Structures are given as C-alpha cells and as structure tokens.
Amino acid sequence: MAKSAKTEKKKAAAVEGALNPELQQLIERLPLWKRPGYLIRRLHQVHYALFFEECQEFGITPVQYGLLTILSGNPDSDQISLAQALGIDRTNVADVLTRLAQRGLVERTRSIEDKRMVLARLAPEGEKLVAAMHPAMSRAQERLLDTLGEREREAFLATLLKLLEANNKYGRAALATSKFGD
Amino acid sequence: MAKSAKTEKKKAAAVEGALNPELQQLIERLPLWKRPGYLIRRLHQVHYALFFEECQEFGITPVQYGLLTILSGNPDSDQISLAQALGIDRTNVADVLTRLAQRGLVERTRSIEDKRMVLARLAPEGEKLVAAMHPAMSRAQERLLDTLGEREREAFLATLLKLLEANNKYGRAALATSKFGD
C-alpha cells in the first residue's frame, strides 16, 4: 500500500520518537488500533501483568491493594463509601472484602448506630501487608511509564485525570468527586 | 450527605484511631489518583460505560465487537490468532466465540487441514451487525476523548501506543505483529 502523504503527516504530529514499523503496520491494517477504548483496555491488561510480576509473592491484586490502601486511611468505612472511593461497584467491594477477610487481612463488623452497614477495617496482618507490599506496587507503577520522559509522563497523567474528571459520571462506579483536585 | 454528624464522627475516628503513621506516610506518597495503573483501570471502566450507553440496543460488549471486527477482515481465523490479534487470552476467545455463536453472529468449523484448529467466521447476521453498530461504537470512542483538544488527543494516543509497544511482552495476551496484515 502507498502510505504517502497521510503517514508523513501523522509522523510529524507524533510527539517524540517513531514507532516500531511492525506496530505501525498493525495500526494501518487493524482498525482496532485506532480505537482509544481498545488501547486503554490493552494498557490496563499490561498494568495487571506488571503488577502481578512485581507483587507475585503477596498474592494481592491491584484492586485488593487499592481497597487496603483506602482502609489504611479510613478505618471502619462502609461498603458504599469504599465503592465510591475506589471507583468500583458496591457488589464488587463486598466480594473483594470477603476474600480479604478470609485471609485475615481485614475485619468486618456490623455498625451499632446503623445496623444496615457493614464496616471494614484493616486487621494487624493487613497493615503489615500494606506496608510490606508498597515498594513492589510502586515499582509496578513506575515500570508502566518507564519509557516516557519526564514531560511526556506528566502530560499523560494530566490527560488521564482530565478524562476521568470529565467522564466521572458514567457507570455505577462513579467516584466521590472530592477525590479529584485536592 | 445530610448525615454530617456521622461523617464528622467517622473523620474523628480516623484521626484518633490507631493509625500507623509510617503507613500513612507511605500511602500519601503515592495515593490512588497518582497511580497510573489505577487511573487507567478507571478510564477503562469509563469507556465500558460509554460503550454500553451508545451500543445498548445491540447487546454487544467492546470485546465482542473487537472480535467481530477482526473476523470481518480475517475470516476463518483460528482461536490463537484471534487471541493474539485482540490481545486477550485464548480461553477467553473461546468463551466470547461461544456466546457470539449462540446468537448466530459467528460460525465455527474444524479445519480440514489441521484438525486441531477451530476456525471462526462471521455469519451473515454478524456482518450486518458489524455494519449497523459501527456508528454507535465510533461515538463511544469519540466521547471518551471529547474533552481533549486536537493536540492533546494526538499526544495521548501517541503515548498510549508507545507504552503498549514498550510493554508488549507482558501477559499471556501479548499481541502478535505478524499473523494479520500480509
């Protein structure tokens, strides 16, 4: 195929550096590679893989660690608050909490003031794990953006936040808005 | 929101509670909204929500549409090739194909040359659906990046591609660069 003027233009617009020619071909031929939703799904999977590689020994998933993180700063939170803070569905929070409780990392109690609520807090084991795992989790985050320069990394993160703020209203897992901006 | 007294109590508990100060420092150094993996997971969810909103009437998920897209350009592909093209696990491809076949959108046959392989292709119904759904899918993609200006959007997509290229090796769902194309 003659990829004349169009490709030239695209390359000129690209930020820094040229892409692998094989990947460039994929983009040209598989329409999937022009869909941002697809690219984001793939990057999400890559992060999972990196996270697992770094955190293998702990047997904790990204979502589980996120939940533990929130609990470490907000003990005795109810499930809906946790869901809003994490940006996942409330039924999902219950599932994750069940698994974490089975491993003795969190403790759940019925609230006395409001008997509908189930409050969760870190067990001592959980606190230890959050601290012990933090470096590995941190490495996974760093490795994900490793290839980016300082400027590109910051621009990328800024754009991610911008997109999330603009689209926060979608889905049952909308975040509590106060999480952004402060 | 009207339960300000309770919220106050919760905050007070968080402050007075037996919070490990070292743990707090650790968590505050890399809070959720500064973890790229977390932000990408959230954006992934947002895209799903947008996709469902636009494509509700068709009852097709992003992954299903991705698979149909590949099949429309590459009839009679085997499951492993499809997995590599889509960037998902091969067992997952089998699951998705089963659901699509149940709805009469794809057809599966055993290859004659290699009896191990299951080849998939679009049924006429599937071809119709791919065409009919395309505008809605496109709208979901556009809405996701709607708030970005032209330059920021291109920079974002370029960075996404760069990150995928750099991290291609991770996970069972590593993409193939050779199967499709020529």
Added chain:
DNA sequence: CAATATTACTCAGTATACCGCCTTTTATTG
C-alpha cells in the same frame, strides 16, 4: 405512629480475563 420511601447490603446471573492441567492432533527426530 403507621404507611411509605430510602438506604445498605445480599444474592443470582452475565461477561470478561487469566492460569494450569489435560487430550487430540500434528510435527520432529533418533
């Protein structure tokens, strides 16, 4: 203060997404 609405949660069901183990078929090799 009883009827009603809302809230927090549970449960069942669907759809990704992955791993490890196994069988069948094909390819390789001594």
Added chain:
DNA sequence: CAATAAAAGGCGGTATACTGAGTAATATTG
C-alpha cells in the same frame, strides 16, 4: 517408523466488574 515434542483447544478454577431483584433497617411523611 515409533517415540517424543509441540501446537491447538477444552475444562475447571479464581478474580474482577456490573445489572437487577430482593431483604432488613432506617428515615420520611401523611
């Protein structure tokens, strides 16, 4: 050409992630 390795897929299991229906407790209201 038989023994073995490799490839393709099936199957069972785990962990998100969400929808919709239903239950118990609390809040609101006529």
